[in-house]
Amino acid sequence: MGKKRILSGMRPTDKLHLGNYEGALKNWVALQDEYEIFAMIADWHVLTTEHLGIPNLNDLIREVTIDYLAAGLDPKKCTIFVQSDVKEHAELHLLFSMITPTPWLIRNPTVKEQARDLGLIEKDEEITSINYGLLGYPVLQAADILIYKADAVPVGEDQVPHIELTRQIARRFNYLYRKEVFPEPEALLTKVARLPGLDGKKMSKSQGNVIYLSDSPNDIREKIKTMFTDPLKVYRTDPGDPEVRGCPAFAYHKIYNTSETEQIEADCKQAKLGCVDCKQLLAERLVEALRPIRDKRTEIKREPWLVDEALRKGTKKAKKIARDTMNEVRDVMGLRH
Ligand code: SF4
Incomplete structure (x- = not known):
C-alpha cells in the first residue's frame, strides 16, 4: 500500500514567519517521509480577505516557495504547487457550492471568528453580511483537499470545523451521486508550538510583530x-x-x-x-x-531555477491528479467533458 496523502497550504499574503514555521511548516517537513504531501500555495484564498488582490502577489508566491524549500520540504518527496495553476480547484468548488446548504457555512465558527477579526462584522452581527468568497472559503478548501482525495489534513484545533465541513461535503456528494468518489479526510491533529509575536499577541504581518524566516x-x-x-x-x-x-x-x-x-x-x-x-x-x-534555513535560502536565491523546477514538477503532478478526479466527477454528475 502506498503512502497516505496529505494536503495543506498557506496563503501567500507575506513571506513566512516563525509562527508559520513552528505552527505548520516544520510539521510538514517532519511528515514528508511518512506521507505523500501536497503543499499548496493558496493564492486564490488571499482574495477571500483581500478581494482587490495584493500588488506583489507573484513575488510573494516565489518567496513562500523559497521558504518551503529552505525549511526542508523536498520536491522529490512532496508536491509543491500554486493553487491557481490548477484551475480544476475552481470547477470543483463551483460544483460543491451547488450541494452545500448555506446554514453549514453560516454556522461555521472559524469563518465567524475570522470575519470578526477582520472587522467585517460586529461581535453579535450575523455572518450573512460578508462576501460569498469569505463565507464560502471552506467550500473552496474542501475542493482543494478532495480534488487530491487526501486522506488527512494536518490542522490545529481551530481548523477542525473546516475539516468536518469537508467530510460533510464529501459524504453528501457520494450520497447524492451514488458513488464513493471522495474519501472523508481525517483531521491530523498535531501538537505544534504556538509562538507569540514580539508583543505577545498572535504573530501576524498586520500586527508588525513578526520574525521572518528570511530575517x-x-x-x-x-x-x-x-x-x-x-x-x-x-x-x-x-x-x-x-x-x-x-x-x-x-x-x-x-x-x-x-x-x-x-x-x-x-x-x-x-x-x-x-x-x-x-x-x-x-x-x-x-x-x-535559523542558520540552516537562512543558508539554504541564500543557496536557492543563487540558483533560482530550483524554485521554477519545484513548481513545474509539482504543478504537473497536481494537475494530472486533479484532471483525473474531475473526469470522474463529471462522469458521475452527467456533465460534459
Ligand atoms: S522576564 Fe525577562 S529575564 Fe525573565 S524570562 Fe522574560 S525576558 Fe528573561
Missing part, C-alpha cells in the same frame, strides 16, 4: 531587543515569573534554548537575570537555530 541575524537581534517581557519585571532586581505572566521571550527560550530554560526561569525568578541579557542570549540562540 538576517541583525534583523533578528534588533527585533528581539523590542520583544515584550514579564510586565512586572522592570529592573534586573525585580523578580520575574515568566511562565505565569506569559513572557514572550521565555516562550521562545523554551523552543530555541531548551538546555538553558530551567536555569533562565530560576534566575529570572530570583532576580539574578535581567531582561536585556536574557533577550541577548535568546537572539544568539535564535540566529543559530
Whole structure:
C-alpha cells in the first residue's frame, strides 16, 4: 500500500514567519517521509480577505516557495504547487457550492471568528453580511483537499470545523451521486508550538510583530531587543515569573534554548537575570537555530531555477491528479467533458 496523502497550504499574503514555521511548516517537513504531501500555495484564498488582490502577489508566491524549500520540504518527496495553476480547484468548488446548504457555512465558527477579526462584522452581527468568497472559503478548501482525495489534513484545533465541513461535503456528494468518489479526510491533529509575536499577541504581518524566516541575524537581534517581557519585571532586581505572566521571550527560550530554560526561569525568578541579557542570549540562540534555513535560502536565491523546477514538477503532478478526479466527477454528475 502506498503512502497516505496529505494536503495543506498557506496563503501567500507575506513571506513566512516563525509562527508559520513552528505552527505548520516544520510539521510538514517532519511528515514528508511518512506521507505523500501536497503543499499548496493558496493564492486564490488571499482574495477571500483581500478581494482587490495584493500588488506583489507573484513575488510573494516565489518567496513562500523559497521558504518551503529552505525549511526542508523536498520536491522529490512532496508536491509543491500554486493553487491557481490548477484551475480544476475552481470547477470543483463551483460544483460543491451547488450541494452545500448555506446554514453549514453560516454556522461555521472559524469563518465567524475570522470575519470578526477582520472587522467585517460586529461581535453579535450575523455572518450573512460578508462576501460569498469569505463565507464560502471552506467550500473552496474542501475542493482543494478532495480534488487530491487526501486522506488527512494536518490542522490545529481551530481548523477542525473546516475539516468536518469537508467530510460533510464529501459524504453528501457520494450520497447524492451514488458513488464513493471522495474519501472523508481525517483531521491530523498535531501538537505544534504556538509562538507569540514580539508583543505577545498572535504573530501576524498586520500586527508588525513578526520574525521572518528570511530575517538576517541583525534583523533578528534588533527585533528581539523590542520583544515584550514579564510586565512586572522592570529592573534586573525585580523578580520575574515568566511562565505565569506569559513572557514572550521565555516562550521562545523554551523552543530555541531548551538546555538553558530551567536555569533562565530560576534566575529570572530570583532576580539574578535581567531582561536585556536574557533577550541577548535568546537572539544568539535564535540566529543559530535559523542558520540552516537562512543558508539554504541564500543557496536557492543563487540558483533560482530550483524554485521554477519545484513548481513545474509539482504543478504537473497536481494537475494530472486533479484532471483525473474531475473526469470522474463529471462522469458521475452527467456533465460534459
Ligand atoms: S529575564 Fe528573561 S524570562 Fe525573565 S522576564 Fe525577562 S525576558 Fe522574560
